[in-house]
Amino acid sequence: MPVRARSFIRKMRGGAQAHLLEGEDGAFYVVKFVNNPQHRRILINEWLACAFLRYLQIHVPETAVIELTSEFIENTPDLYFSVGSRREHIPPGLHFGSRLSVHPDRVAIFDFLPDKLLSKIENRVDFLGALVFDKWVANADSRQAVFFRARAKTWTPLKGEAPARLGFFAQMIDHGFAFSGPHWEFRDSPIQGLYFRTAVYNDVRSLDSFQPWVAMIENFPVEVIDSAWKEIPRGWMNDDERLLEDLLEKLLKRRSRVAELIQQVQRAKTTAFANWR
Numbered sequence: 026m027p028v029r030a031r032s033f034i035r036k037m038r039g040g041a042q043a044h045l046l047e048g049e050d051g052a053f054y055v056v057k058f059v060n061n062p063q064h065r066r067i068l069i070n071e072w073l074a075c076a077f078l079r080y081l082q083i084h085v086p087e088t089a090v091i092e093l094t095s096e097f098i099e100n101t102p103d104l105y106f107s108v109g110s111r112r113e114h115i116p117p118g119l120h121f122g123s124r125l126s127v128h129p130d131r132v133a134i135f136d137f138l139p140d141k142l143l144s145k146i147e148n149r150v151d152f153l154g155a156l157v158f159d160k161w162v163a164n165a166d167s168r169q170a171v172f173f174r175a176r177a178k179t180w181t182p183l184k185g186e187a188p189a190r191l192g193f194f195a196q197m198i199d200h201g202f203a204f205s206g207p208h209w210e211f212r213d214s215p216i217q218g219l220y221f222r223t224a225v226y227n228d229v230r231s232l233d234s235f236q237p238w239v240a241m242i243e244n245f246p247v248e249v250i251d252s253a254w255k256e257i258p259r260g261w262m263n264d265d266e267r268l269l270e271d272l273l274e275k276l277l278k279r280r281s282r283v284a285e286l287i288q289q290v291q292r293a294k295t296t297a298f299a300n301w302r
């Protein structure tokens with residue numbers, strides 16, 4: 026069920042020119058639009074990546090299909106892209122929303138944290154899982170995350186023992202360039218997908234440190250891919266159905282390659298894993 030947008034909050038940084046909107050459900054969403062300056066396909070990439078990461082139990086935002094009505098668009102003059110000096114309008118219909126896990130006026134959400142705080146993130150292991158995932162989907166971007174303070178028990182079921190105290194949490198975001206972005210292919214490069222602060226990989230000792238994600242991806246269920254695929258609004262596809270099927274076939278075949286792709290990171294960029302033995 027799509028969530029209707031009810032108010033415009035602000036424009037966000039980034040190449041997709043996403044907008045922060047409030048939905049009729051009272052939640053806040055960073056919305057990427059079908060005619061965004063990157064490509065329509067990045068909405069599909071976002072949708073699939075979040076569903077797959079969720080299966081891998083890596084923290085990602087909830088996602089939703091966001092509906093913009095003609096009435097909302099008419100009443101929201103701030104809703105447009107800047108292309109050079111030109112303004113490009115956003116059409117009514119269904120778009121992609123990544124839900125904020127905290128209220129933006131009450132809790133600070135950070136794009137970056139200093140290394141000292143990075144080492145204290147409660148779910149820091151998610152960066153290891155995310156790297157295995159990014160290798161699998163050939164994410165052509167660097168890893169991106171947002172951070173905020175929360176009590177784990179109040180907002181999400183954390184793996185294992187959830188701390189009751191306030192701690193910093195990371196959520197993995199921005200998967201527009203999974204599958205090499207608009208190209209929908211698997212171009213592997215050892216340095217892509219890494220987080221720019223390699224302190225998050227300080228616990229890596231060997232390939233074993235990337236278990237259980239390697240094993241989970243090697244056995245990734247076709248059904249998870251299928252059900253995420255079925256949820257994609259057909260309007261995001263244009264004539265891409267066949268291409269997408271091919272892409273997902275190739276993705277299935279690549280499941281067995283993730284361990285090798287991680288080893289390539291170690292060989293090519295030895296500074297990424299400072300404690301690899």
Ligand SMILES: Nc1ncnc2c1ncn2[C@@H]1O[C@H](COP(=O)(O)OP(=O)(O)O)[C@@H](O)[C@H]1O
Pocket residue numbers: 037038039040041042043055086123124125126134136169171198199200201
């Ligand atoms: N679920 C989310 N929760 C909080 N902030 C988010 C969320 N999704 C995106 N953002 C914010 O919006 C910005 C733009 O989103 P991003 O996915 O990085 O778009 P782009 O593809 O344009 O870089 C991010 O830098 C981040 O600050």
Ligand SMILES: [Mg+2]
Pocket residue numbers: 039040169199
């Ligand atoms: Mg980004």
